[in-house]
Amino acid sequence: xxxxxxxxxxxxxxxxxxxxxxxxxxxxxxxxxxxxxxxxxxxxxxxxxxxxxxxxxxxxxxxxxxxxxxxxxxxxxxxxxxxxxxxxxxxxxxxxxxxxxxxxxxxxxx
Amino acid sequence: xxxxxxxxxxxxxxxxxxxxxxxxxxxxxxxxxxxxxxxxxxxxxxxxxxxxxxxxxxxxxxxxxxxxxxxxxxxxxxxxxxxxxxxxxxxxxxxxxxxxxxxxxxxxxxxxxxxxxxxxxxxxxxxxxxxxxxxxxxxxxxxxxxxxxxxxxxxxxxxxxxxxxxxxxxxxxxxxxxxxxxxxxxxxxxxxxxxxxxxxxxxxxxxxxxxxxxxxxxxxxxxxxxxxxxxxxxxxxxxxxxxxxxxxxxxxxxxxxxxxxxxxxxxxxxxxxxxxxxxxxxxxxxxxxxxxxxxxxxxxxxxxxxxxxxxxxxxxxxxxxxxxxxxxxxxxxxxxxxxxxxxxxxxxxxxxxxxxxxxxxxxxxxxxxxxxxxxxxxxxxxxxxxxxxxxxxxxxxxxxxxxxxxxxxxxxxxxxxxxxxxxxxxxxxxxxxxxxxxxxxxxxxxxxxxxxxxxxxxxxxxxxxxxxxxxxxxxxxxxxxxxxxxxxxxxxxxxxxxxxxxxxxxxxxxxxxxxxxxxxxxxxxxxxxxxxxxxxxxxxxxxxxxxxxxxxxxxxxxxxxxxxxxxxxxxxxxxxxxxxxxxxxxxxxxxxxxxxxxxxxxxxxxxxxxxxxxxxxxxxxxxxxxxxxxxxxxxxxxxxxxxxxxxxxxxxxxxxxxxxxxxxxxxxxxxxxxxxxxxxxxxxxxxxxxxxxxxxxxxxxxxxxxxxxxxxxxxxxxxxxxxxxxxxxx
Numbered sequence: 001x002x003x004x005x006x007x008x009x010x011x012x013x014x015x016x017x018x019x020x021x022x023x024x025x026x027x028x029x030x031x032x033x034x035x036x037x038x039x040x041x042x043x044x045x046x047x048x049x050x051x052x053x054x055x056x057x058x059x060x061x062x063x064x065x066x067x068x069x070x071x072x073x074x075x076x077x078x079x080x081x082x083x084x085x086x087x088x089x090x091x092x093x094x095x096x097x098x099x100x101x102x103x104x105x106x107x108x109x110x
Numbered sequence: 111x112x113x114x115x116x117x118x119x120x121x122x123x124x125x126x127x128x129x130x131x132x133x134x135x136x137x138x139x140x141x142x143x144x145x146x147x148x149x150x151x152x153x154x155x156x157x158x159x160x161x162x163x164x165x166x167x168x169x170x171x172x173x174x175x176x177x178x179x180x181x182x183x184x185x186x187x188x189x190x191x192x193x194x195x196x197x198x199x200x201x202x203x204x205x206x207x208x209x210x211x212x213x214x215x216x217x218x219x220x221x222x223x224x225x226x227x228x229x230x231x232x233x234x235x236x237x238x239x240x241x242x243x244x245x246x247x248x249x250x251x252x253x254x255x256x257x258x259x260x261x262x263x264x265x266x267x268x269x270x271x272x273x274x275x276x277x278x279x280x281x282x283x284x285x286x287x288x289x290x291x292x293x294x295x296x297x298x299x300x301x302x303x304x305x306x307x308x309x310x311x312x313x314x315x316x317x318x319x320x321x322x323x324x325x326x327x328x329x330x331x332x333x334x335x336x337x338x339x340x341x342x343x344x345x346x347x348x349x350x351x352x353x354x355x356x357x358x359x360x361x362x363x364x365x366x367x368x369x370x371x372x373x374x375x376x377x378x379x380x381x382x383x384x385x386x387x388x389x390x391x392x393x394x395x396x397x398x399x400x401x402x403x404x405x406x407x408x409x410x411x412x413x414x415x416x417x418x419x420x421x422x423x424x425x426x427x428x429x430x431x432x433x434x435x436x437x438x439x440x441x442x443x444x445x446x447x448x449x450x451x452x453x454x455x456x457x458x459x460x461x462x463x464x465x466x467x468x469x470x471x472x473x474x475x476x477x478x479x480x481x482x483x484x485x486x487x488x489x490x491x492x493x494x495x496x497x498x499x500x501x502x503x504x505x506x507x508x509x510x511x512x513x514x515x516x517x518x519x520x521x522x523x524x525x526x527x528x529x530x531x532x533x534x535x536x537x538x539x540x541x542x543x544x545x546x547x548x549x550x551x552x553x554x555x556x557x558x559x560x561x562x563x564x565x566x567x568x569x570x571x572x573x574x575x576x577x578x579x580x581x582x583x584x585x586x587x588x589x590x591x592x593x594x595x596x597x598x599x600x601x602x603x604x605x606x607x608x609x610x611x612x613x614x615x616x617x618x619x620x621x622x623x624x625x626x627x628x629x630x631x632x633x634x635x636x637x638x639x640x641x642x643x644x645x646x647x648x649x650x651x652x653x654x655x656x657x658x659x660x661x662x663x664x665x666x667x668x669x670x671x672x673x674x675x676x677x678x679x680x681x682x683x684x685x686x687x688x689x690x691x692x693x694x695x696x697x698x699x700x701x702x703x704x705x706x707x708x709x710x711x712x713x714x715x716x717x718x719x720x721x722x723x724x725x726x727x728x729x730x731x732x733x734x735x736x737x738x739x740x741x742x743x744x745x746x747x748x749x750x751x752x753x754x755x756x757x758x759x760x761x762x763x764x765x766x767x768x769x770x771x772x773x774x775x776x777x778x779x780x781x782x783x784x785x786x787x788x789x790x791x792x793x794x795x796x797x798x799x800x801x802x803x804x805x806x807x808x809x810x811x812x813x814x815x816x817x818x819x820x821x822x823x824x825x826x827x828x829x830x831x832x833x834x835x836x837x838x839x840x
Contacts, residue, residue, distance in 0.1 A: 036494075039492055040492065105511075
């Protein structure tokens with residue numbers, strides 16, 4: 001019985017951890033809005049000639065973007081990340097993860 | 111070499127030119143306007159001559175050229191020997207480029223439709239009137255239907271990037287390229303196998319199997335020349351094509367494969383490579399994913415089985431597999447370009463890609479390579495976000511794995527006609543002619559009738575412009591300043607090119623950059639176009655002074671150094687970081703993870719399968735009205751085999767009607783053994799409805815009218831070999 005409850009709890013925790021990603025993969029994040037937000041919030045530093053590494057969706061794999069979004073609190077710019085709403089982050093995830101270099105529709109260089 | 115014109119058109123000639131232009135208001139009316147350009151040298155007068163570099167635009171290849179200018183008139187276009195991509199060659203179309211410039215059928219000033227759509231009645235507008243009207247329509251449609259209610263479609267052109275930029279600033283995601291009527295399924299297949307779309311190193315290849323592609327007529331530089339060079343050096347070419355094309359004629363072997371069975375052929379090739387242990391074992395073990403599954407998958411796809419499908423003898427398939435393996439890694443299945451043929455065209459190309467993987471030709475001399483490409487700078491813009499916009503494109507979800515930034519013309523057109531998932535009521539086209547290139551012309555007309563407003567920017571009154579409400583004249587490539595364009599070609603010949611005006615823009619034509627900039631100003635989006643082409647170029651080349659210098663000095667920058675063996679050790683840009691013989695993403699999406707063969711639909715009794723193709727002087731529909739190229743071909747004809755022709759009572763040159771459920775057309779019969787008895791063919795670019803194309807109006811039939819519109823299930827690419835037609839003498 002306890003084993004069963006434990007298993008259910010583990011599954012629930014797993015589901016809770018994954019839920020943001022699942023939502024994004026189901027297309028709930030708005031990639032179009034995400035593109036706008038990425039430019040607005042990130043390009044000042046991550047654009048060509050910016051103070052940080054130049055970034056676009058194709059700078060990383062889907063797995064790499066997943067790690068970025070899972071662990072954004074580890075990033076140097078975590079303060080900026082924390083200013084964003086959950087929805088904004090989800091939209092940016094939809095854009096960046098959805099157009100990563102190993103995604104079905106890699107972003108064109110622009 | 112001079113970078114500016116030493117002498118513009120003389121005042122006298124200009125007055126003649128503009129005076130005649132004003133008189134020729136009715137489109138399609140006989141015009142002598144450009145004969146004024148014939149120079150009238152006085153005896154003994156000195157000729158002011160100079161030469162300038164440019165890049166051809168008669169098709170997508172951008173071959174390097176040198177224009178010879180005398181007294182402000184372009185007299186001749188020659189190849190630029192410094193352009194490695196074009197190997198010092200300019201083809202028939204390239205030579206005929208002068209007649210794109212000096213063409214009496216050129217659009218001369220903005221025109222507003224009066225009367226019915228397609229009725230051919232126009233009112234001349236000033237540019238201000240035209241742009242104000244366009245901006246008002248854009249504003250109104252954006253307000254009424256959201257910004258995504260306006261569709262943008264730009265062809266392959268160095269200024270198309272500005273149309274995309276404008277669409278983004280305006281706020282529409284509904285941007286489609288010409289590619290979904292062309293090569294998207296090939297891109298899809300190779301991307302989903304290798305994580306990138308490779309370039310074939312034809313020059314160094316020893317054994318090429320070319321399925322469907324017609325490289326000695328449908329020219330791709332440098333592949334067309336490199337293939338010839340390689341063959342002169344002893345390389346072998348095998349062509350699979352239901353038609354006896356020029357490429358087939360020059361090949362070592364030609365097989366009139368049964369249309370729609372290419373996948374069967376390559377699965378059988380793979381079966382031999384696997385079962386006889388002829389594949390590159392080290393390469394496959396290190397760099398591929400899913401080989402074991404594939405080994406079992408192809409077990410039953412034997413050459414004997416494939417013979418029944420393809421009508422190619424099993425012994426030849428087996429022999430070719432062995433010969434390929436013996437020549438590997440300098441051996442390849444040529445990926446081809448236009449792949450808009452069947453509903454499973456992506457899976458057909460996956461089979462090509464997998465055979466290449468088994469040959470281990472990746473990043474190897476004579477194999478599939480990824481040359482280095484120059485990354486130019488860009489001027490950023492912050493496109494606004496429109497909160498009321500729908501979440502996605504109008505064609506989203508209509509194919510299994512569409513490219514977001516390319517879209518699907520077929521699915522978009524269906525969505526516009528149905529008004530679902532949301533209404534699209536405006537359309538901007540630039541240098542693309544879907545009335546001629548999109549299968550099922552009647553549906554394109556139906557789509558246009560659903561629109562509130564359509565505007566077309568072009569050099570001449572194409573069929574698409576003919577259906578528009580507002581037509582804006584653009585200059586030819588010889589009259590305008592373009593941004594810098596980096597291109598991938600083949601081994602040691604990728605590079606960078608640009609264009610400067612060789613002569614001033616004629617009539618009242620204006621480049622699309624200027625047009626969208628002016629529209630942006632009127633729509634309060636000027637910030638996105640707060641630069642000139644010179645500013646844009648400067649940013650593009652800011653960190654590339656050597657490129658700027660080479661372009662100035664040689665008209666082209668060629669990337670030197672090896673283009674193979676440069677990616678060793680790098681992970682593939684796929685989910686598994688390896689070459690995906692087995693594609694797990696396909697599996698997740700309910701798509702066959704490895705290509706599964708399904709026999710093509712049987713050609714019904716008394717019917718034929720229509721196939722599309724090219725000859726060396728036709729660029730889809732863009733070149734058929736050219737007065738020089740007209741000398742080579744004045745109309746199209748229907749290729750039909752003598753056997754069915756005899757049964758139908760059709761003789762050489764007879765007028766026939768070719769018909770499908772989509773439409774019909776009348777043209778002359780070309781009774782020939784150069785096509786299979788079950789297959790008919792006709793060139794594209796004829797049977798026009800535009801009376802503004804005076805050389806070809808009333809000539810031949812339009813293949814886009816006859817073709818039904820099917821789509822590749824995975825990519826949404828148009829599938830143009832799925833139409834069965836009847837033929838009768840008339």
